[in-house]
Amino acid sequence: MSRKIFVSAKEVAERAGVSRSAVSRTFTQGASVSQETRRRVIEAAEALGYHVNHLARGLMRDESGIVCLIAAELDTPYRASLIRALTRHLQSASKIAMLVNTDRSDESVGQALRLAISYRADASIILSGMPARSITDICLKSGQRLVLINRDEERDGALMINLNDRDAAQRAFLALLRAGCRSFAFANSEALTPSLMAREEGFREAGRKHGMEVAVERFGATTYESGLVLAQRLLTRESRPDAIFCANDLIACGVMDAARHQFKLDIPSQLCLIGFDDIEQAKWSSYNLTTFAQPVDEIAAEAVTWLAHAPSQVRSRKLVAELVWRGSVRGG
Amino acid sequence: MSRKIFVSAKEVAERAGVSRSAVSRTFTQGASVSQETRRRVIEAAEALGYHVNHLARGLMRDESGIVCLIAAELDTPYRASLIRALTRHLQSASKIAMLVNTDRSDESVGQALRLAISYRADASIILSGMPARSITDICLKSGQRLVLINRDEERDGALMINLNDRDAAQRAFLALLRAGCRSFAFANSEALTPSLMAREEGFREAGRKHGMEVAVERFGATTYESGLVLAQRLLTRESRPDAIFCANDLIACGVMDAARHQFKLDIPSQLCLIGFDDIEQAKWSSYNLTTFAQPVDEIAAEAVTWLAHAPSQVRSRKLVAELVWRGSVRGG
DNA sequence: GAAACGATTGCACACGCTTGCAAAGGCGTG
DNA sequence: CACGCCTTTGCAAGCGTGTGCAATCGTTTC
Structure with a gap:
C-alpha cells in the first residue's frame, strides 16, 4: 500500500516563516492573527496544497464535524x-x-x-x-x-x-368518505414500524367512528411488489373495497397497477387510492396519486x-x- | 455545547491493570498479546463502553478507513x-x-x-x-x-x-430496427455528460450505418419532466418517430407517459421505447420498459x-x- | 545448570493539531 | 519618557492512538 503523504502545518509554517501556531490560528475561526501573517500563511498553504487535518483537529476540539x-x-x-x-x-x-x-x-x-x-x-x-x-x-x-x-x-x-400519522390517516378516511366510497381497506406491510401502525390504527379508528368496517391486509416489505400482492388479496374479497389507503406510496403504486392492469378497474371511478410520502413517482401521470407529503x-x-x-x-x-x-x- | 466525554484506552488499561499499549494491541489486528491480557482488556472495555478512537488511529496509521x-x-x-x-x-x-x-x-x-x-x-x-x-x-x-x-x-x-454506452446504443438501434421501426429518435438531456453523449453518438452512428436519419432532441436535466417535454417536441414533428431511444430511464418514463396520455399512442404497437439504467420503476407494470441494466x-x-x-x-x-x-x- | 530462544509487555516517541500562557511589540495618554 | 492597554506571536502541553525497541519472563535444548 503506497504511503499517504499529506502536507502538514509545520511545512506551511516553515515556508511562510512563521510558527506552527500561526498556521493553526489562520485556519481557526475567530483566532487572533494579523492580516500580514494570515496572508503569508494562506499563500504558502495554497502553494503547498495544505488542508487542515480534520482527524487531528477532532482530537483536540470536542467536535469532529x-x-x-x-x-x-x-x-x-x-x-x-x-x-x-x-x-x-x-x-x-x-x-x-x-x-x-x-x-x-x-x-x-x-x-x-x-x-x-x-x-x-x-x-x-x-x-x-x-x-x-x-x-x-x-x-x-x-x-x-x-x-x-x-x-x-x-x-x-x-x-x-x-x-401526525394518526391524524393524517383520519383525514384520509374522511376524504375517501366524501368521495362517496363505501368499502374501505388499508394496505399495510409486515414491517410493523410505529409510523405504519399509527396510520393503520388511525384509519381503523376513523372507520369505527363512522360505523364502517375497514379491511386490513399486511404483506412483505413496504415495496411496489407488496402492493401487487396486497391488491390481489384485497380486490378478490367478496365485498370488494372501493377505497384503499396504502401505508406507503410504493405500495400504492403497486396496488394501482394491479387494480388497473389485472382487475381492469378505473381509477378513481371504481377505486379510490391514497398513499403516503409523496415520492417523485406519485406525481408521474401514470399514477397521479393523491397522497400525504412527508415534509x-x-x-x-x-x-x-x-x-x-x-x-x-x-x-x-x-x-x-x-x-x-x-x-x-x-x-x- | 455539552462537552463530549469518551472513555479512552488509558482508563481501560487502568481498570484492566495493564499498560495502555496492551489495550492498543488488543484492538490491533495481528499484534502480540497474550490470551489472558486480551481477555481482561476486552472485559474492561466492555464494562466501560470503550471504542477505539478512529480519528486518533487514522492519525497514526496511513489509513483512515x-x-x-x-x-x-x-x-x-x-x-x-x-x-x-x-x-x-x-x-x-x-x-x-x-x-x-x-x-x-x-x-x-x-x-x-x-x-x-x-x-x-x-x-x-x-x-x-x-x-x-x-x-x-x-x-x-x-x-x-x-x-x-x-x-x-x-x-x-x-x-x-x-x-459500453456506444455499443449499447448500437444494439438499441438494431433492436428497434428488427422490431420494424422506421423513424428513429434519441431523447437526450442538456447535461452533456460523456456517457450520455456516447449513447447519443452511438445511436446516430448506427443510424448512419443503416442509412437512416436519427432525430435528436435535447432538453433540461435527465428527469421525468424533461421526458414529457422531449416527447412533446419529438411527437409533433412532421415525420413522427416510431422508435425513441432515451438517454435515461427517467426520461423514458416521461416520454412514455406523454406518448400515452397526451398523444394517445399505444406502446409498443405505435411507438417503441428503450431506456437506460434499469431503475426500479422500469419494472413497474405501467412502464414495463425495455432498457439497459447498469451493472x-x-x-x-x-x-x-x-x-x-x-x-x-x-x-x-x-x-x-x-x-x-x-x-x-x-x-x- | 547454563544458554538460547520466542512470546509478552512497558516505555517513550510520533502523528498533526488546538490553545492557555506569557512575552513581545505597537500605540496613545499623562 | 514612563505607563498601561491591546494585539500578535511563540512555546509547550496535551488530545488518543500505534509501534520500535529493549527488557522481562517462561520454556526448551545441550
Missing part, C-alpha cells in the same frame, strides 16, 4: 430524498455526513452506532430500526447527540421527530439545527404531513 | 441504488462512506474533494461532475485513491469505470476491491450494460 446517518434500504425513493435533504442541510451547517447502511435488524443498527462512536461523530441520525438501549446510552452518556426520525421508542436526551426538507432542517446549535430543551417535534390532492380520489 | 462518495442529485433512482451498493461493499471491506452532496458544478466537486483531503479519506469516488486537475493532482500526490464512475476525462493513477453491483464491487487492495496496474475498467427485454419494444 461528523454526523452519522443510519438507514436501511437507502435506494427507496422516500429514504433517498430524506438523505439528500439531510446531507444538504448538514453541509450548510459545516458538518459532513457519514452514511451507514443497515439491514433492518436492530443488531446492525447497534453496530452502526458503535461505528459512529468510533469516529467520534457529533451526532447520529437514525432513520430505520431501533438499537438496544445499552448502546444508545453509551452515545448519550458520551455527549453524542441522537436524532430519531419516525421512531417511536423514547430515549432521554434524544430528539424525536415524528409526523422532508422540514424534517432535515429540524434535525440539523437541533444538533448543530446549543442543546435546547425540546425533545420531541411533531411535524405535519399535508394531503396532496391529485387524481386518484374522486372530486379533489 | 474513510471513503468519500461525491455525487449530485442523490435521490435519483439510479444514483441512489449505486450509492447503496457502494456503501454496502465499502462496509464489508471495513470502510466507511462519507457522503458529499454536490450541485452539478465542477467547483462544488472540487470543494468536496478538499473535504475528502481534510478528513484524510483513503479514497474518493466521483459519481458526478469533474473537478479541476489541480485538485485531483493534490489527491493523487497525497496518495489518495480516486475512482471515476462514468466520467470521461482521464487522470493518471485514478481508476475509471465506464460502460450497479458490479460497478461497486469493482471500485471497492480496487481501492481496498494493493494498487494493481489496472487504470480503466469497461463494464457492460445488458439489454433487458420488456414490453416497450415489439417482439422481444
